[in-house]
Amino acid sequence: xxxAVDFPDLVRRSGGFRHGAPHDVVVGGDGARVVFRRSAGRxxxxxxxxxxxxxxxxxQEVAAVATGGERQVAAGPVERFGIDxxxxxxxxxxxxxxFRADLRTGDVTAVPTAEPATDPRPDxxxxxxxxxxxxxxxxxxGPDGADELLAGEPAGTSWRDPGGVRWGVSxxxxxxxxxxxxxxxxxxxxxxxxxxxxxxxxxHLLDLDGGWVDVHWDRETYPYLVDVHWADGGGPLxxxxxxxxxxxxVLSVDPRTGETQVHxxxxxxxxxxxxxxxxxxxxxxxxxxxxxxxxxxxxARCLFADGSLLTPPGLYIRxxxxxxxxxxxxxxxxxxxxxxxxxxxxxxxAGGGRTEATRLGPARxxxxxxxxxxxxxxxxxxxxxxxxxxxxVEPLPYSPHPILSRVTDRRLPAAVLYPPxxxxxxxxxxxxxxxxxxxxxxxxxxxxxxxxxCWWAAAGFAVVSVDPRGTPxxxxxxxxxxxxxxxxxxxADVLDALRDLTGKHPDLDLTRVAAHxxxxxxxxxxxxxxxxxxxxxxxxxxxxxTDWHDLPPALAxxxxxxxxxxxxxxxxxxxxxxxxxPALLISVGDLDAERDFVRELLG
Numbered sequence: 001x002x003x004a005v006d007f008p009d010l011v012r013r014s015g016g017f018r019h020g021a022p023h024d025v026v027v028g029g030d031g032a033r034v035v036f037r038r039s040a041g042r043x044x045x046x047x048x049x050x051x052x053x054x055x056x057x058x059x060q061e062v063a064a065v066a067t068g069g070e071r072q073v074a075a076g077p078v079e080r081f082g083i084d085x086x087x088x089x090x091x092x093x094x095x096x097x098x099f100r101a102d103l104r105t106g107d108v109t110a111v112p113t114a115e116p117a118t119d120p121r122p123d124x125x126x127x128x129x130x131x132x133x134x135x136x137x138x139x140x141x142g143p144d145g146a147d148e149l150l151a152g153e154p155a156g157t158s159w160r161d162p163g164g165v166r167w168g169v170s171x172x173x174x175x176x177x178x179x180x181x182x183x184x185x186x187x188x189x190x191x192x193x194x195x196x197x198x199x200x201x202x203x204h205l206l207d208l209d210g211g212w213v214d215v216h217w218d219r220e221t222y223p224y225l226v227d228v229h230w231a232d233g234g235g236p237l238x239x240x241x242x243x244x245x246x247x248x249x250v251l252s253v254d255p256r257t258g259e260t261q262v263h264x265x266x267x268x269x270x271x272x273x274x275x276x277x278x279x280x281x282x283x284x285x286x287x288x289x290x291x292x293x294x295x296x297x298x299x300a301r302c303l304f305a306d307g308s309l310l311t312p313p314g315l316y317i318r319x320x321x322x323x324x325x326x327x328x329x330x331x332x333x334x335x336x337x338x339x340x341x342x343x344x345x346x347x348x349x350a351g352g353g354r355t356e357a358t359r360l361g362p363a364r365x366x367x368x369x370x371x372x373x374x375x376x377x378x379x380x381x382x383x384x385x386x387x388x389x390x391x392x393v394e395p396l397p398y399s400p401h402p403i404l405s406r407v408t409d410r411r412l413p414a415a416v417l418y419p420p421x422x423x424x425x426x427x428x429x430x431x432x433x434x435x436x437x438x439x440x441x442x443x444x445x446x447x448x449x450x451x452x453x454c455w456w457a458a459a460g461f462a463v464v465s466v467d468p469r470g471t472p473x474x475x476x477x478x479x480x481x482x483x484x485x486x487x488x489x490x491x492a493d494v495l496d497a498l499r500d501l502t503g504k505h506p507d508l509d510l511t512r513v514a515a516h517x518x519x520x521x522x523x524x525x526x527x528x529x530x531x532x533x534x535x536x537x538x539x540x541x542x543x544x545x546t547d548w549h550d551l552p553p554a555l556a557x558x559x560x561x562x563x564x565x566x567x568x569x570x571x572x573x574x575x576x577x578x579x580x581x582p583a584l585l586i587s588v589g590d591l592d593a594e595r596d597f598v599r600e601l602l603g
Contacts, residue, residue: 020392022050022377023365027322028087029232031370033103034379035087036389037078049078049092051103054372054379057387060106062090082121085187085232087369089126093117098131098141114139114147119168119181123189128208130183130192136166138183138194140208150206151194166197173554174201177226177241178276187232191255201225203238205258213258217251224554226274233281237263245271245558250279250289264289264307270483271558273476275301277320282348283327290317292476299475303329303346310348312355316473322368323348330368335359338413338473339404339445343375398454400447402465407500413443413467413474414497416505417450417457428462429512429602432498432528432536437520437545438470438486438559439479452591456516459595462508464501468493484566486559487527487573494528495535512602515539516594523575530578538583538601540594546576 024047025036032054037047049062081092083103090101096116101108117131117139129141130150137152153165168183174195183194192206193215200223203215215238222240226248230236235255241248248266253259263279264287266272275290282288286305293300293313300313303320311317316334318341323329329346341363347356364376373380379387402415422428433453435442442449442465453463467473468490470482482489502508515536517525522544529539548556548570549563556563556570563570579586585597 020394021365022389022391023047024081025365025367025374026083026087027367027369027372027374028083029085029369031372031381033087034367034372034374034389035081035083035090035103037081038390038392047077047079049081049090049101051087051090051106052379052387052389053104054381054386059390062101062103062106062108080119082119084122084126085124089122091120091122091129091131093120093131096134098129100129111141112145112147113141117141119183121185123185124187125189127189130168130185132168132183136164136169138168138192138206140192150192150208151196151204151212164198166195168194169197171195171197171201171225172552173224174226176552176554177224177274179225179227181228184228184230184236186230186255193228193230193236193253193255195225195228203228203253205253205255213256215253215258215260217249217260222249227276227279229278229280231281233283233285234287237279237281237287239266239274239279241266241272243553243557244561245554248272248274250287252287263287264291264304266291268292268476268480270480273301273479275303275317275319277322277331278303280320280323282323283325284349288320288329288348290320294476299477301476303331305348310355311346312357315344315357316475318363318472321366322373324368324373325371330360330366330373332363332366333357334473338441338467339415339443341444396447396451398451398458400450400454402443402450402453402463403505404443404445405501405504407466407497408493410469410493410496411474412469412493412497413441413471414501415443415465416501416508417453417463417465418507419457419460419462422462422507424507426507427509428460428507429514429598430498430508430510431456431461431463431598432494432513432515433463433465434494434515434517434521434524434528435465436518437522437524438482438490439472440521441467441471441473443467455591456595461514461598462505464498464508466494466497468497482559484559484561484569487524490524491528491532494524495532498535510535511537513537514598514602516542516598517544518542520545526575526578526581526584529584530575530581533583538585538598540585540587540598541575542587542589542594544575544586546574546579548573 022036034052039047052059078092083090098111098113098117115133120131122129138150140150141147151167170182196202206212224241226239228238236253250264251260278290280288298313301317303310318332321330327348329348343360345358366375377389378385402417404415407414457463513536515525515528522541525539526541528536560569
């Protein structure tokens with residue numbers, strides 16, 4: 001039996017196996033430059049800013065310059081950055097200090113600000129730079145040294161105080177939906193669309209000269225602001241949802257008056273699942289919206305333009321990456337095997353007819369602008385790779401070889417990972433992983449996602465992972481079957497799959513099964529131990545959720561509904577009443593302690 005080799009907690013928790021690769025890639029609107037962050041290697045979390053000039057193939061690190069006899073330290077680390085429309089100017093902050101970078105020369109100058117800066121972004125023309133202050137105000141730094149308050153509240157009314165207000169930052173519900181931004185430049189740079197958060201979220205169109213108008217929608221009926229997109233081709237597009245997320249609207253906003261018009265309605269008896277990257281305007285003016293097909297035998301996640309289907313029903317759309325000339329959509333999607341993700345080009349030109357999707361390669365970080373597409377390290381124009389971004393990624397510590405299959409009559413994706421030197425016929429204790437919980441795939445072909453499970457396999461366990469109903473990637477009906485019955489469906493699926501796997505994997509010793517998970521996955525691992533002790537002898541719950549009342553309502557109510565309407569539902573899904581439990585370790589991530597606990601209880 002091999003002895004497990006530990007690896008740094010930083011790497012395990014931060015996805016550090018990808019450090020050294022280009023990331024946070026953006027492409028200028030004219031396709032002339034590609035901007036990205038890159039760190040020096042696997043264990044270097046600090047990243048600096050780089051720019052590729054596509055025509056010459058030259059990569060240049062954005063460097064500090066001498067300013068007034070004092071050298072400004074501005075080359076890194078860069079946590080977040082923004083660019084103008086054509087990637088000629090970048091803005092970023094280091095330790096609260098704001099910097100402007102000329103991406104054509106690589107030179108950087110410090111921008112004086114009245115307050116420390118976060119989330120800086122230049123306007124589309126690269127003239128003014130907007131930023132958020134620590135007191136949750138929006139300010140604009142101009143090229144002439146001016147630094148003016150655009151939106152904010154009097155001192156002492158920060159969101160951190162009771163009744164406080166935040167400008168330009170994402171609210172907790174927005175982050176649950178993947179909206180991490182709270183303000184957006186107008187395409188002409190003359191306005192800013194900003195979120196104002198108290199107990200609820202409102203939107204406001206702010207003129208740089210001090211005027212403003214409110215964006216009007218029924219915020220009481222549709223309190224959740226899910227997504228905002230504002231680019232050339234039209235006014236802002238926003239998606240709003242009802243509190244229980246079973247109905248939503250895609251609205252266009254008149255930037256002069258703030259009035260809204262309904263472009264599309266989104267409805268589902270369980271919950272609406274908007275597709276990241278939508279809504280957005282296509283070059284021909286149509287509005288791209290994500291939705292689902294659930295009739296005539298179809299069960300698919302698709303894209304529509306003004307109501308017309310754009311994507312093949314057999315393609316499960318994960319997100320929209322961008323649009324290339326001739327209205328070619330670049331999307332990340334799954335076709336067939338839910339363990340795979342690929343990048344596809346979709347012909348989205350108007351005129352109807354048969355939809356066409358072309359696979360471009362395995363899914364990796366991707367970005368599009370002008371006629372340039374970046375997939376991983378490849379920079380493409382059309383079908384030609386014109387450059388490869390340098391990468392310092394080191395080899396992964398482990399080379400995983402999980403055996404993937406579909407099991408039970410529900411065709412649940414499942415995987416078994418054996419110890420490296422396992423001999424067939426030797427019975428093995430089982431580690432049943434719940435990962436990060438509902439909505440997160442475990443059964444994938446991404447090697448980086450298997451590193452911790454490889455560690456457990458090297459410690460002598462047969463590691464079993466199952467994607468039960470409630471997991472994306474198969475079909476919308478599969479994903480939403482857990483509505484109002486998450487715990488029961490998930491545990492039943494995982495344990496049914498484990499029993500079914502023994503037909504092809506007789507070395508799985510079902511008398512020695514342990515569960516493991518993190519967050520909501522830790523909650524599931526805890527339920528498996530406390531409620532299904534007949535099948536699971538012990539477990540590790542890492543940073544578990546013990547009470548669903550502690551979760552953001554946008555997450556909890558998607559699965560369970562309002563606690564005031566169904567208190568018994570929340571009680572049924574609570575882990576806290578079952579704690580402490582002698583067979584369950586509540587862990588903060590000490591792998592050695594977790595391994596020793598499981599070994600001791602499994603024998």
